[in-house]
Amino acid sequence: MATRILVVDDDPVSLKLVTTILKQANYETLTATSGAEVLSRLDELRPDLVISDVEMPGMNGYELTRQLRQHPLTAQLPIMILTAHDNVQEKIRGFEAGADEYMIKPFDPSELQARVRVLLRRTMVTPPSEAQKISGKVIAVFSLRGGVGTSTVAANVAVGLAQLWNCRVGLIDLSLTTGQSALLLNLPLRKTWADLARVSVNDIDADLIEKVCLNHSSGVFVLAAPSRPEHAELITNDKVARVIETLKEHHHYLVLDLPHDFSATTLAGLDHADEILLLLAPELASVHAAACALDVFDTLKYPRNIIRLVLNWTFERRGLARREIEEALQRPIDVVLPFVSDTFVMAINRGIPPILESPPTPLGALFEDWAYILSKPEHQKQPPAQPSPMYQRVAARLAQRQAKR
Ligand SMILES: Nc1ncnc2c1ncn2[C@@H]1O[C@H](COP(=O)(O)OP(=O)(O)OP(=O)(O)O)[C@@H](O)[C@H]1O
Ligand SMILES: [Mg+2]
Incomplete structure (x- = not known):
């Protein structure tokens, strides 16, 4: 089954750009335009990874990350914040909210693909049993x-x-x-x-x-x-x-x-x-x-x-x-x-x-x-x-x- 990546962004151009880059690397993409939409459709979406924008109406990307961390279905999910904010304080806010990765727009398509690949690898590595x-x-x-x-x-x-x-x-x-x-x-x-x-x-x-x-x-x-x-x-x-x-x-x-x-x-x-x-x-x-x-x-x-x-x-x-x-x-x-x-x-x-x-x-x-x-x-x-x-x-x-x- 193809890996499903959920991209959350209120800007349709950004959404299109990110999903196109991910599809080129053979990922299945899902989209949502707000944090509220993600939370209401969690059961149906079941993503393997989430990439979220920060500035969105209603709930911002940090709050969404926090909420996902509290939900049993998504507590361990790899989450990447993708944003135009390029200062250290913002980055720290992202990590404090529970993000695993923080990437700044604009970005190079191959870098996004590479970061997604390594982020996914983490979840593939399971602890050995006794x-x-x-x-x-x-x-x-x-x-x-x-x-x-x-x-x-x-x-x-x-x-x-x-x-x-x-x-x-x-x-x-x-x-x-x-x-x-x-x-x-x-x-x-x-x-x-x-x-x-x-x-x-x-x-x-x-x-x-x-x-x-x-x-x-x-x-x-x-x-x-x-x-x-x-x-x-x-x-x-x-x-x-x-x-x-x-x-x-x-x-x-x-x-x-x-x-x-x-x-x-x-x-x-x-x-x-x-x-x-x-x-x-x-x-x-x-x-x-x-x-x-x-x-x-x-x-x-x-x-x-x-x-x-x-x-x-x-x-x-x-x-x-x-x-x-x-x-x-x-x-x-x-x-x-x-x-x-x-x-x-x-x-x-x-x-x-x-x-x-x-x-x-x-x-x-x-x-x-x-x-x-x-x-x-x-x-x-x-x-x-x-x-x-x-x-x-x-x-x-x-x-x-x-x-x-
Ligand atoms: N080959 C290299 N060329 C240029 N800079 C280097 C090279 N190797 C290490 N550095 C730089 O030297 C500095 C010290 O490196 P690093 O922190 O890895 O060393 P360390 O032995 O662990 O030091 P510390 O005493 O802090 O424990 C860093 O700023 C690192 O980027
Ligand atoms: Mg050292």
Whole structure:
């Protein structure tokens, strides 16, 4: 059955434009011209997703969203607000009302289609039952020096894994006092680690964690850092361990966005890692921090083969050469991220990680390929039954590279 998208707008031109774009992507469209009409026809409409304008006579789009969230038929429905209001306050109002996505008019047709696709994907990903427990792979992203791209890499890798395998991926922000994972994905801080602060370790179970995670339309579940640093103190290392061990049973991948220290909570994260991405920028202090981190990893007896070095050009010029860094650290660098200032600034302002940029950019491709490399062997061995566009791009590049060899 085709996916049914309900478009709500009092302006006939806008209604026509949006429905035409959606039909081009093979969605079935339904229309309504007011919030009251939607609510009176809910039983009959049964949409899979709602796209609503804001300014409409009678009930505005925010009020409609609020009402839909209170109705059992539509409480979990993906809702996108589509509006000409382009300021942050309006956006926050939309999210507070319960919208999952906020898009500004005018927009590019392909962007609307892409956002609808990722928003729908979220509802397709259903939690595994007791019998389907999995053993998730834990990927820790770490650096002893701040500002080297730890959170950026963690968010993009998490989104990449969710999109490649259409599976549940958890992104756990362990930068408990300053974390910004939710911000990078444009998720309002409705729920955070702070909601687990006063719960005893033994009471933390899969259901509770699920309730305090934010859902991103890519299929990533984010456990966000508290919005107030003082709440961080109540998150202890045993809670961190409990959350990771519980989430591992329900997510194919967990990505940890770690702070720049060896605190007890950081160590609880690192101890669970199947793979550690150690980030550094091409400057002396950063190389020194990486050397210290590697020393500590050795002391902690982490196997060397789980550590991958990621050199991130967070500045434009005059950095240390790759070879010099490799000699200093006595280890090869696994991946190099180029300096791409504008892309990241835009990504943060729009809350869209570069890996979801449409059309895909070279940086997006790099993250996509990296997510593939970090995937479990069981995933890499067998193409997904319904390959996502991202998987198809990665597979095509892989085939191209193999043909060249
Ligand atoms: N390759 C790059 N080119 C340009 N800018 C980059 C690059 N990588 C990261 N940045 C920018 O550097 C800043 C720091 O990135 P990010 O927040 O991901 O790092 P972090 O290590 O998590 O920092 P924090 O110390 O805040 O935890 C951000 O503004 C990001 O956009
Ligand atoms: Mg960070």
